[in-house]
Structure formats: structure tokens, C-alpha cells
Amino acid sequence: xxxxxxxxxxxAYLPVGSPEVNAIMTVTVESALGLGSTGDKVIGVIFDASxxxxxxxxxxxxxxxxxxxxxxxxxTTFFVIAGxxxxxxxxxxxxxxxxxxxxxxxxxxxxxxxxGTCISTWLGRALEQFSLMPGAIRQCILLTDGENEKExxxxxxxxxxxxxxxxxxxxxGVGADWKIEELRKxxxxxxxxxxIITRPDLIEADFKRILxxxxxxDVSDVALRLWTPQGARVKFCKxxxxxxxxxxxxxxxxxxxxxxxxxxxxxxxxxxxxxxxIEVNPGGAGxxxxxxxxxxxxxxxxxxxxxxxxRILAIWTDDESxxxxxxxxxxxxxxxxxxxxxxxxxxxxxxxxxxxxxxxxLGKAVRLAYESGNEATTRLLRRVVDVESEEQxxxxxxxxxxxxxxxxxxxxxTKTARLSRP
Amino acid sequence: MTRACxxxxxxxxxxxxxxxxxxxxxxxxxxxxxxxxxxxxGAEQVDADGYCAACGFRRIASKRDHFExxxxxSFAGASDRGMRHHRNEDFLAMDTVDTDxxxxxxxxxxxxTEDADRASEAAGEAAFRSLVQSIESGQETRRTxxxxxxxxxxxxxxxxxxxxxxxxxxxxxxxxxxxAVDIAWLGDSRAYWIPxxxxxxxxxxxxxxxxxxxxxxxxxxxxxxxxxxxxxxRFEIPGPGQLLxxxxxxxxxxxxxxxxxxGEGDRIDAVRALIAFANESGGHDNITVALLSLxxxxx
Numbered sequence: 001x002x003x004x005x006x007x008x009x010x011x012a013y014l015p016v017g018s019p020e021v022n023a024i025m026t027v028t029v030e031s032a033l034g035l036g037s038t039g040d041k042v043i044g045v046i047f048d049a050s051x052x053x054x055x056x057x058x059x060x061x062x063x064x065x066x067x068x069x070x071x072x073x074x075x076t077t078f079f080v081i082a083g084x085x086x087x088x089x090x091x092x093x094x095x096x097x098x099x100x101x102x103x104x105x106x107x108x109x110x111x112x113x114x115x116g117t118c119i120s121t122w123l124g125r126a127l128e129q130f131s132l133m134p135g136a137i138r139q140c141i142l143l144t145d146g147e148n149e150k151e152x153x154x155x156x157x158x159x160x161x162x163x164x165x166x167x168x169x170x171x172x173g174v175g176a177d178w179k180i181e182e183l184r185k186x187x188x189x190x191x192x193x194x195x196i197i198t199r200p201d202l203i204e205a206d207f208k209r210i211l212x213x214x215x216x217x218d219v220s221d222v223a224l225r226l227w228t229p230q231g232a233r234v235k236f237c238k239x240x241x242x243x244x245x246x247x248x249x250x251x252x253x254x255x256x257x258x259x260x261x262x263x264x265x266x267x268x269x270x271x272x273x274x275x276x277x278i279e280v281n282p283g284g285a286g287x288x289x290x291x292x293x294x295x296x297x298x299x300x301x302x303x304x305x306x307x308x309x310x311r312i313l314a315i316w317t318d319d320e321s322x323x324x325x326x327x328x329x330x331x332x333x334x335x336x337x338x339x340x341x342x343x344x345x346x347x348x349x350x351x352x353x354x355x356x357x358x359x360x361x362l363g364k365a366v367r368l369a370y371e372s373g374n375e376a377t378t379r380l381l382r383r384v385v386d387v388e389s390e391e392q393x394x395x396x397x398x399x400x401x402x403x404x405x406x407x408x409x410x411x412x413x414t415k416t417a418r419l420s421r422p
Numbered sequence: 423m424t425r426a427c428x429x430x431x432x433x434x435x436x437x438x439x440x441x442x443x444x445x446x447x448x449x450x451x452x453x454x455x456x457x458x459x460x461x462x463x464g465a466e467q468v469d470a471d472g473y474c475a476a477c478g479f480r481r482i483a484s485k486r487d488h489f490e491x492x493x494x495x496s497f498a499g500a501s502d503r504g505m506r507h508h509r510n511e512d513f514l515a516m517d518t519v520d521t522d523x524x525x526x527x528x529x530x531x532x533x534x535t536e537d538a539d540r541a542s543e544a545a546g547e548a549a550f551r552s553l554v555q556s557i558e559s560g561q562e563t564r565r566t567x568x569x570x571x572x573x574x575x576x577x578x579x580x581x582x583x584x585x586x587x588x589x590x591x592x593x594x595x596x597x598x599x600x601x602a603v604d605i606a607w608l609g610d611s612r613a614y615w616i617p618x619x620x621x622x623x624x625x626x627x628x629x630x631x632x633x634x635x636x637x638x639x640x641x642x643x644x645x646x647x648x649x650x651x652x653x654x655x656r657f658e659i660p661g662p663g664q665l666l667x668x669x670x671x672x673x674x675x676x677x678x679x680x681x682x683x684x685g686e687g688d689r690i691d692a693v694r695a696l697i698a699f700a701n702e703s704g705g706h707d708n709i710t711v712a713l714l715s716l717x718x719x720x721x
Contacts, residue, residue, distance in 0.1 A: 228478075229478030229479075230461065230478075231477070280478065281477070284536065284537050284540065285540060287460075287479060289473075289477075289478040289479045291478055314478075
């Protein structure tokens, strides 16, 4: 039943006295049928039906939802919520039979764009529906075009606490009037991603992609368990591929020395990379330490099973030729994190009007993207800056940058490239 | 303020990190004898590959746990981890140079400091290299060569210090040639003369507060008092017999030097017998012994 594979890449050799251990772990699922879920899949769609959506956007959102419903295989379960000042359940949880689909579509057609945006109420409604099928793969899609009401912010925070671990949520912002940080807060807690849909007519293709990914999942609620020695500190634990997700503050502690990081559901042939940075009590020359043991834990009806395990080691040495070598994967993902940070800070500086800092940081990003072969990010950067030399990272800010382009760069900057084979 | 070692009950100064007697980490929880050498966790905590489930450190069998040097049938030595310490912090280097100059260096890393094993190795190697060079160049008196060797050893150990980690070691170095032995030392590693006939005698005087205390007053290390010059001694060989150099891991169990005599035959056999004797007596410390058969200069 062990179809998960975990492999650690690191240079275990450290200079004497050095406490920091870095390792990349690649987790691959070869085939995982029947583990950790009842086989049921619940797809929940929440689309923004507030006043700001009026016109082309609400039409596109409704159309995309209708198309998505038609695509649902008969064995899946679904529900639809229209979001405004309250979350209104347009189609309650039901099997995706032809009759149920038609009833849902008829209800969706009656939705009118009206009122404010209180996302906490939308998520609350979704939570009610998902909790009816706790053993299933539970995937939500949230589509909005605007900012959440200020008064809803504290409510949203406590609602996220309630929803964490109960379902996963992909967040999509249509147009350029929504706040990246706001949706990121939701998607990070609910183990999804945030992306921009620049034009309403692109909603459908995006929904289709999310659905395909969700249908591919067949193991839910997988935790990444990290054991560390006494006195150690986890400096960070990040998913670094396919995109960067900082899990450091997300751990539960089932026992002293154990940290469980949520990783959500996994699909067939899925592969992700994680970067661990652990600070340990350093040893003397020749000392060897188990600095971490990382495993994947699947919980099926309350019973935990460990499906893969890998060791992170530390060996202290006086031999500099051993300790100064950087593992190429650790170096690569450290660079990818630096790339994402440079883009974030560069766009921030740009928004503040600090062109000098923005030029320097986005130039650095162009160079890092070039060096690591991250072509997708390079393409997004080229919409914001004119590139003189990719190699040197010399750029000029474009005179006119479309807000959508800056937002696309920001939301997708966390997508990392994988290291090509040497 | 002192605290008792959970393993051997010997009291150590409260700020010592390891028990001077047996090397156990003193922060370890009281109770069953520890099995993890680093943190004192019990045997059940150590996995099949030797990793400790508490502190993560691995117990690795090191080449240094037991090593032997056989220069000739009449000149041999060995160093052994003993029964209680988790690693061997003693060091031994010996050889015959320039056909008839016999060089021996023995060091005992001070267990209450971190990196004591590195300290003894660095000091031993530096002193040994320096002595070999001096003898081969033939330009110095043996006393000058010994003083220079210990000074170089001191520099090598001091270089290991970083922040609060100040490794330290004892040292004893001997050069035997032409009917006499010149010896220099700091600390409580000793030299004995064991005549073929007659009573064995100790040649060196320990640098320690008292015979029993083990609290040494001179050592090599960045925190060694600067004015502390090594003791130097010349011993004229009175008749056929053996020179024995050892650390306290051996002499602790032989209050009477007569107990150190081990008969004729290959010296490595006698060395092994002495190490077995110390281990059978408890093996509380690392054990290092060097034996050299000598006769008076016929000229």
C-alpha cells in the first residue's frame, strides 16, 4: 500500500560548530487508490454575486459555473453558493445526476448581482455542506472580483480557523479590483492557490483546470510529519514545488519533537518538493546526527498510517572540501525563494513610487529567473519591465504597466521551476 | 557547588558539562545508566542505526576507540576508549627516528572540556612532528627540542578554542637515546621505569592538587596559565629495563608501580595485557600505554 515515495537531497556535511541543516525532500505518489479517503469527491463552487459583479462578470461567472456542473462526473457530489452580503446556497449538496445538475443550473440562472462582499458568510455556508461528507476529497473554488468588506475581516479570521483542515479552497480573482493578500490569506490556510483571471471569458478554462486537478486527487488529509531532535528548532518548512507555500507556522504538535504540517489531498502521479531548514545543537568533528525524520502520514477513519519516510542527516567535519559544497537542489530552491521575494518586494517598491529599488529588485528577479530556467516567470516579468540583459539582470521599468500584469506577476511569482537533470 | 554524576556518582564542579570521572554528560536526567553518549538517554531510545531518538546524535565506532602502534618487538604502544567513556580522548604518537632516537608522545584530553579528543590529537601530533624534525636536523639539545615541541603543541590546542569552547589536554613527551631519557610534561600523564630486576619507580611528578584529586594544575589549552612552564627531567638508564608512559586510565588502577610489570616478550603483548588489566579493573577512563625496552649505553 506504500505508493508514496520520499527522497531527501542534501549535503549532510557541515563545518564544525554550524547548527543549520538544509534539505530538500521530494515526495512522489505513484498510485494511491483507496488510501485516506472514501473515494467520494465533493466539489463546492462559490461565485461572487455582489453588486460589483454586475454586467459581463456575473454572466461569465454563472456561465462558467454552469459549464463546470455539466463537466462533473455522475459519481461526484457538488453544491453551489452565490456570495454577497450573505452566502446563499443555490444548490445544496447533491450527487451530480442529470436531474440534480439541471435543478442547480436553473437556480444559478436566477442569481442577480447585488449587495456587498462578506466572504466569511460564504465560507461558513461551504463548511456546513462539506461537513456532511467528512471522509471525501473536499475541494472548493472561490471566485470574486472585489475586496472583502472591512467589517467582515475579524469574522473572516475566525471562520478560517473553523474551516482549516475541513476543506481545500482554490481562490480566483477576476479583473484587477481584488486584493492579492486577502485571497492569499484564504488560499494559504485552506491549502489552495490564488491566481488572477484577467478577463471574464477566461473563467471557464480556469474552472476546468481546477476541476481536473480535484478529480485527480484520491488521498485526502495527508500530513507531513517532521521529527526533530531535542533542542532543535525548525527554522522553516516550505513546500517549494510546484509553488512556494510556507508551512512553518502551520504545524500541529501531536507529541514533543513531532510537527505535523498539513499538505491536503494528493493525486495520482503527483510530485512535490519541500525545503526543511532545521537548527540543531551542533556537534564536534566526526559527530553524526539524525537532524530530522520526515514522513507522510495518512489518516483513515481515525487510524494513522505512515506511507513514506526519509532521513535528514548532519555530519560535522573539518574537511572544508566536504562542508562547503552546496547541494544543487537546496541551492536551486533557495534561489527560487529569493526570486519570489525579489518580485514581491520589487512590485511593492514600484507601487510606492520607489523606481530605483523596483528596478534593482525586478532586474535581480529577471537574472534569477534566467539562471534557473524559470521561463514562465520570465514571460510575466517581461510585461512589467523592458529587459536589456537577462544574464546581467539589467532592466527598465515599463512606462505603462497594466494593473492586471503586475497582479499576474505577483500571484504567479511563487510558481517555481523544477531543477533540470544535470 | 558540585553535582553528582548520574552514572558513577562522582561529584563534579556544577559548571562542568561532562563528568571528569566517566565522561557522562551531566545535564542528563537522573536514573538508569544512559546509553546515548551525548545526552544520556536510555538504550531504548537508540535505534538500530545508532541514532538517539532524543538528541539525534549517533554513536559511531571510531578507529580511535582502540589503536596500536608497533615500532619494533621492543617498542610498542596502544590507546583504548576504556569501558565508560563514549569516545577515546587520549592520543599516542611514537616512532624511532635517526636509527636510535626513540620518541613517544602521550596526551589525555581533559574530559570536562568539549572537543577534548581534538585537543589531545592536535597537541600530540604537533609535539611529535616537532620532535622528529628537531632530532633529524640534529641542531638542538634534547631539552630545547622538548621545550619547543610542547610550545608548538600548546599553540595547536589554543587554536581549537572558539567562544566558550576551550579544549585542553595533558601531555608527556619522551626522547630516549644513548643511555638516557629526557622527558617533558604538563598534567598527570606519567613516566615509569620498570627494571628487569629490582623495584619499579615513577619518574614524573603529577601537576595536580593532590595524588587523589585528579584536578590538574597545569595543562595545554587556550586557558592554561601562561607562566606554567613544563617540567623537564633527565633519567639515566641504570640497567636493563623498560620505559613506560601512560595516562591516568592505567595508573589509577596501579597505586604500586610494581603492578605495571608484565614480563618479557614482545612489548605489544605487554601493552595489551596492561590495557586489559585496566578495563577489567573498571575501565573508567581512556587508557594509553607505551612501552620501550632499553639497556644502558655500552660506551
